[in-house]
Amino acid sequence: MTVNTAPDKAATRSRRPARNGAGIGERSPVYWLYLIPGGLLFTAVIVVPFVMNIGLSFADWPGVGEISWTGLDNYSRLFSDDTFWTSFRNSVAMIIAMVVVPTAIGLVLASVLFDIIGKRFGARTASTLRAMYYLPQILPVAVAGIVWGWILRPQNGALNTLLESVGLDGLAQNWLGDPNTALPSVMAILVWVQIGYPVVIFMAALQRVDPDLYEAAELDGAGWWRRFRAITIPQIRPEMFVVALTATIASMKVFGPIFVLTGGGPGDATNVPSYFAYQHFFERANVGYGSAIATILTLIIIVLSVIFIRFQARSERKDTGR
Amino acid sequence: MTTTQAAPPTTPNNGALPARRDRHHRGAARWIVLALLVAGALAMLFPFAVIVLNAFKTPADYSNSGPLSLPTSFYLDGMIDFWNRxxxxxxxxxxxxxxxxxxxxxxxxxxxxxxxxxxxxxxxxxxxxxxxxxxxxxxxxxxxxxxxxxxxxxxxxxxxxxxxxxxxxxxxxxxxxxxxxxxxxxxxxxxxxxxxxxxxxxxxxxxxxxxxxxxxxxxxxxxxxxxxxxxxxxxxxxxxxxxxxxxxxxxxxxxxxxxMDATTTSAAALLGVIPAIIFFLFFQRTLSRGISAGAVK
The missing domain is CATH 1.10.3720.10 (MetI-like)
Incomplete structure (x- = not known):
């Protein structure tokens, strides 16, 4: 409490006679001092590396020795690189697995949990079920990958054994090792990981919806489906945007599950941009090429975010205009 | 305990007949819905269950009777081995x-x-x-x-x-x-x-x-x-x-x-899962409160 910084004291002294009550302390330059530690760290850890990365994307560099500047070579090479296109195609698969499917299922689950289970079986039942669906979300992705990699083992794996025990031997296979099933398997795992996120957020969102709306609809004889479409979806649209945006960004950045489960393979069947960049940075010593991949990935994420936010702003305007 | 609160038992406001039929209908349906949700939740927990089931098996037990059988003995050595290794x-x-x-x-x-x-x-x-x-x-x-x-x-x-x-x-x-x-x-x-x-x-x-x-x-x-x-x-x-x-x-x-062999992997996965579950139980309150705060802001 006696700890005090000199500039602070000076500011307090100079400010007191100057202002007359209203807006005391507003816009005082002293506040800039509080941005110094954060600003320095931010510059060193985010801004400088980010700019360096963009710079390196115009170079050919193995990580040591001379940097040779090659202009747009990396980018033109990328556009004719099949792996590059495969990895971004797989990003679309990641969006389906982490955004589209979980959001759709999550909406239904949250609405049923809130509107039917919570009301007919008590809030306790609803929150217990919610916790069960949320559990995979708290696992480190690497650990989730180990769990599933183990379940999907071709020999003696739990899934294959389960299929055999119910007489579906024909379906048993090398889930992660076969190029035809590797991507769908990874997608299914990501759905499992991701589903709790929209459920929890949508249920929280439903709590702020006026219960009278539901009650009135119910009295009017609207069934669950009608209430779902006419009340639930429009009311929690802001949260749907938040979930869709954050999950889309996360799905563009998927790395851990790929590293642990498939290493991008078989072939490039499950390669994704971040793993593709990692390979060039740390396995093939193509730093410039890796930087170009990372730069394009960043660009796509920013463009997607801008589109999302635009879309959200427009739909909000439409709402208030109505 | 299970406070079935705020569930207005479909107030018999008008025409008693349709209201009652409606209630009957919903009565059956809601149990089906509950059963479906519980089944889904159990499916979500299936991987955790399999991990626990196999983390305490001897490698021989695993290779003899597969990953879905109950362990024949409580075998901790695999986990201790892995912990030390x-x-x-x-x-x-x-x-x-x-x-x-x-x-x-x-x-x-x-x-x-x-x-x-x-x-x-x-x-x-x-x-x-x-x-x-x-x-x-x-x-x-x-x-x-x-x-x-x-x-x-x-x-x-x-x-x-x-x-x-x-x-x-x-x-x-x-x-x-x-x-x-x-x-x-x-x-x-x-x-x-x-x-x-x-x-x-x-x-x-x-x-x-x-x-x-x-x-x-x-x-x-x-x-x-x-x-x-x-x-x-x-x-x-x-x-x-x-x-x-x-x-x-x-x-x-x-x-x-x-x-890693199968039982070791399973023990390793369990060791990775346990801290996460401990946090979850500890912080569940804070988490759901925080998640909703984060969503609205």
Whole structure:
């Protein structure tokens, strides 16, 4: 409490006679001092590396020795690189697995949990079920990958054994090792990981919806489906945007599950941009090429975010205009 | 216990017949819905169940009767073996140390930033907040090589300090954004009253703003801790020696090498799952409160 910084004291002294009550302390330059530690760290850890990365994307560099500047070579090479296109195609698969499917299922689950289970079986039942669906979300992705990699083992794996025990031997296979099933398997795992996120957020969102709306609809004889479409979806649209945006960004950045489960393979069947960049940075010593991949990935994420936010702003305007 | 509250038993407002038929119909349907949801929830938990089932099996038991049978004996040696082989206690400590330091430091940095942006309303605060928001979206791949290079140059490569610094900044980018918007609605009268009492900015921060925002700050501490605990990519690149790795990195590398047999993998997975479940049980309240706060802001 006696700890005090000199500039602070000076500011307090100079400010007191100057202002007359209203807006005391507003816009005082002293506040800039509080941005110094954060600003320095931010510059060193985010801004400088980010700019360096963009710079390196115009170079050919193995990580040591001379940097040779090659202009747009990396980018033109990328556009004719099949792996590059495969990895971004797989990003679309990641969006389906982490955004589209979980959001759709999550909406239904949250609405049923809130509107039917919570009301007919008590809030306790609803929150217990919610916790069960949320559990995979708290696992480190690497650990989730180990769990599933183990379940999907071709020999003696739990899934294959389960299929055999119910007489579906024909379906048993090398889930992660076969190029035809590797991507769908990874997608299914990501759905499992991701589903709790929209459920929890949508249920929280439903709590702020006026219960009278539901009650009135119910009295009017609207069934669950009608209430779902006419009340639930429009009311929690802001949260749907938040979930869709954050999950889309996360799905563009998927790395851990790929590293642990498939290493991008078989072939490039499950390669994704971040793993593709990692390979060039740390396995093939193509730093410039890796930087170009990372730069394009960043660009796509920013463009997607801008589109999302635009879309959200427009739909909000439409709402208030109505 | 199960307070079936706020479930108005379909008030018999008009025509008794349709109302009753409706109730009967819903009565059956809701049990079906409940059964479906429970089945779904159990399917979600299936992987955890299989892991627990096999973590305590002898390798022979596993190869004889497969992964779905009950263990014939309670076999702890596999897990103890694995614990000692990878020095799991040390990995646990590394994870706690890194995630704990980041949680505290990142909250302090966020608090300072947000004090200037949300309460101080410094010029250009909107663009600064947008900058933090963009930083939060950036893929770590777009920073990793320069970070790796710089860390090498300054002798921080393969140190936990480097990971702590990096995640302090990354987490505080989100914390700044969230706290700044929380602080922008901070009651002005209180700030003005303390300023009139002669409190300096530093004193206002610690004696007024800090205590009043403690609930939000504690949510952030929990978030930062768990997020950092779960991080994989940057620790994987930065922590190459075994004795410095965190739990996810150590397990991920082992799995990537595919050197573990089935029961060991299962024991390893269980060891990775347990801390997460402990956090979950501890912090469930805070988490769901915080998640909803994060969603609306």
């Amino acid at each position: 990878v020095n799991f206690g040390q990995k646990l400590w590394n994870s706690i140390m890194i995630a704990g330091s980041v949680a505290i430091l990142a909250v302090i940095v966020s608090l300072f930033n947000a004090y200037a942006l949300g309460i101080g309303r410094v010029k250009g605060r909107l663009s600064i907040i947008v900058l933090f928001l963009i930083a939060n979206m950036l893929p770590h791949e777009a920073l990793i090589y320069p970070l790796f290079y710089i860390a090498n140059q300054v002798g921080l490569y393969n140190t936990q300090l480097a990971v702590i610094i990096i995640f302090t900044v990354i987490q505080s980018a989100f914390g700044t954004y969230l706290l700044a918007s929380v602080f922008s609605t901070f009651p002005k009268e209180i700030l003005e009253a303390s300023a009139l009492d002669g409190a300096s900015k530093w004193q206002i921060l610690w004696r007024v703003v800090f205590p009043m925002s403690r609930p939000t700050l504690s949510v952030l501490v929990v978030f930062f801790f768990i997020w950092t605990w779960n991080e994989f990519f940057i620790p994987l690149v930065f922590l190459i020696s075994n004795d410095k790795q965190t739990i996810p990195v150590a397990l991920g590398v082992l799995q990537g090498d595919r050197l």
